Amino acid sequence: MxxxxxxxxxxxxxxxxxxxxxxxxxxxxxxxxxxxxxxxxxxxxxxxxxxxxxxxxxxxxxxxxxxxxxxxxxxxxxxxxxxxxxxxxxxxxxxxxxxxETDKKFIEDLFFPTKILSINSVWAPGGIQKTKAVVSGRWTPRFPIDTEKVVEIVKNVRNLDIEIEFEDKR
CATH class of the missing domain: 3.30.300 (GMP Synthetase; Chain A, domain 3)
Structure with missing residues (x-):
């Protein structure tokens, strides 16, 4: 070990x-x-x-x-x-x-086993990087992953601002 x-x-x-x-x-x-x-x-x-x-x-x-x-x-x-x-x-x-791993793979690992359709990064004015992840399917109250915790983890561990969207809107 x-x-x-x-x-x-x-x-x-x-x-x-x-x-x-x-x-x-x-x-x-x-x-x-x-x-x-x-x-x-x-x-x-x-x-x-x-x-x-x-x-x-x-x-x-x-x-x-x-x-x-x-x-x-x-x-x-x-x-x-x-x-x-x-x-x-x-x-x-x-x-x-x-x-x-890369930031993309890091985010995919946090969402395992849920499929991530896309992860895109854009630079906002002022040199701020914004990242958006699109998750397969639709959000339901029974969704197994706390998306707010994922946002916190990505911010604290990788220092990225991430927005999470679902393929099918609520």
Whole structure:
């Protein structure tokens, strides 16, 4: 398993001086440390997680944006029990995104499994970039993804202003 902190630190929930310096310098966050400890705890019972690579974790308002390697995300999405195990260990909602992806792929990951028809960016006067995502289908009260949270996540993690529309108007 590859984590932002040492495996030994993650398994023992105590940071070594080197990892402590990473936190103090801002190279990694407290959310990275907490998520690493949680994954190490889950890996004790679930050997599939032993091969995972978590690049980072961003946390705000009870949302945890976990950045994994592409193959790891596919494994989690294919196994509902693995996803539930992860979700149960975090205090808030987890969002899985691929590490080092484009803004477009990042937004698509947040909407998984819903299909995104298009993502367009325009530059408004004053050098402000606006992004618009068009989601397949129609919005209903039972829509599984909180679009307001997606807007907040994109703003906080990628610093993009995003507007979300649905293919079929309400």
């Amino acid at each position: 590859k984590l932002p902190i040492c495996i030994f630190d993650a398994k023992n929930a105590v940071l070594c001086p080197q990892c402590e310096n990473k936190v103090e310098s801002g190279e990694i966050t407290k959310a990275d440390v907490d998520a690493s400890i949680i994954l190490a705890k889950i890996a004790k019972k679930n050997t599939e997680i032993e091969n995972f690579t978590m690049h980072s974790c961003k946390e705000f308002q009870g949302n945890f944006v976990l950045s994994f390697a592409k193959n790891d995300i596919m494994a989690i999405r294919q196994s509902r029990t693995l996803y539930r195990t992860l979700q149960e260990q975090f205090e808030g909602k987890i969002w899985l995104v691929e590490a080092d």
